[in-house]
Amino acid sequence: MSTRKPLIAANWKMYKTPAQSKEFVAAFLPLVHGHTRDEIVLCPPFVDIVAVVATTHGSKIHVGGQNMHWQEEGAFTGEISAGMLAAAGCTHVILGHSERRQLFGETDDTVNQKLHNALKHKLVPIVCVGELLAERGAGKTEEVLLRQVARALVNVAPDLARHIVIAYEPVWAIGTGKTATPEMAAEAHLIIRSQVARSLGREIADNMRILYGGSVKPENATTLLNQPEIDGALVGGASLDAQSFAKIVQYTLF
Ligand code: PEP
Numbered sequence: 001m002s003t004r005k006p007l008i009a010a011n012w013k014m015y016k017t018p019a020q021s022k023e024f025v026a027a028f029l030p031l032v033h034g035h036t037r038d039e040i041v042l043c044p045p046f047v048d049i050v051a052v053v054a055t056t057h058g059s060k061i062h063v064g065g066q067n068m069h070w071q072e073e074g075a076f077t078g079e080i081s082a083g084m085l086a087a088a089g090c091t092h093v094i095l096g097h098s099e100r101r102q103l104f105g106e107t108d109d110t111v112n113q114k115l116h117n118a119l120k121h122k123l124v125p126i127v128c129v130g131e132l133l134a135e136r137g138a139g140k141t142e143e144v145l146l147r148q149v150a151r152a153l154v155n156v157a158p159d160l161a162r163h164i165v166i167a168y169e170p171v172w173a174i175g176t177g178k179t180a181t182p183e184m185a186a187e188a189h190l191i192i193r194s195q196v197a198r199s200l201g202r203e204i205a206d207n208m209r210i211l212y213g214g215s216v217k218p219e220n221a222t223t224l225l226n227q228p229e230i231d232g233a234l235v236g237g238a239s240l241d242a243q244s245f246a247k248i249v250q251y252t253l254f
Helices: 019-033 045-057 083-086 098-103 110-119 133-135 142-153 182-200 203-208 218-225 243-247
Strands: 007-011 039-043 061-064 092-095 124-129 164-167 207-215 234-236
Touching: 007 092, 007 207, 007 243, 019 045, 019 061, 019 098, 019 164, 019 243, 039 092, 045 061, 045 164, 083 110, 092 110, 110 124, 110 142, 124 142, 142 182, 164 182, 182 203, 182 218, 218 234, 218 243
Parallel strands: 007 039, 007 234, 039 061, 061 092, 092 124, 124 164, 164 207, 207 234
Antiparallel strands: none
16 A cells, blocks of 8 residues: 555646635535545646635645746846745645647757756745657657656755655647556656666655546546555646545545
């Protein structure tokens, strides 16, 4: 039996105003009241963070950013720093989401720089990795995952690395309704864990949580989350509705 506490994170992407985020929290909190099995994290757009931190105060719900810059501060119009996220009440941050990599030029190297700064500010980084459909088709899934994980972890000190979370998100499964089969996900997670062991040592690898993301819904959450290698989920579309996200959080453990 794994001692890794499952983590279920909501990635709201560019959805919800502050008022809508408060409505979500008001509906969501009673649905998960007393739920302690899993770590629950809401990652709203930046402008909603203050509202979500305030309305979840006193509950076990954590709040995370969806992105951050790697510098402390500076002339970086439109960016936000790890220190700002932490000061606003965030405890987690998503790094290297495939939408950031594909649409906003994020690279393995910027993910690594961001990871260092997130750890400096004691944020729990949720580092996203995953292959494109063409890469899977070309038999390159393992190569891509090994590279993304190895480069994200460059020069990370093992004593700081304990808090890192990795999310395996096959790009072809994000927002498409297609999910990796539990076997595909389990195989990818083993590949990721093997690279973490090479980068940071076996003990850290065995304790690191590796989430699955890609069209997780209430209907498939139980099957996916019962895979011993899957330590939680990063949920996009299905996290926008309080009932639906609460059902995912309440997946049945067999
Ligand atoms: C995501 O954005 O990380 C994600 C997995 O999205 P979806 O659940 O909509 O596929």
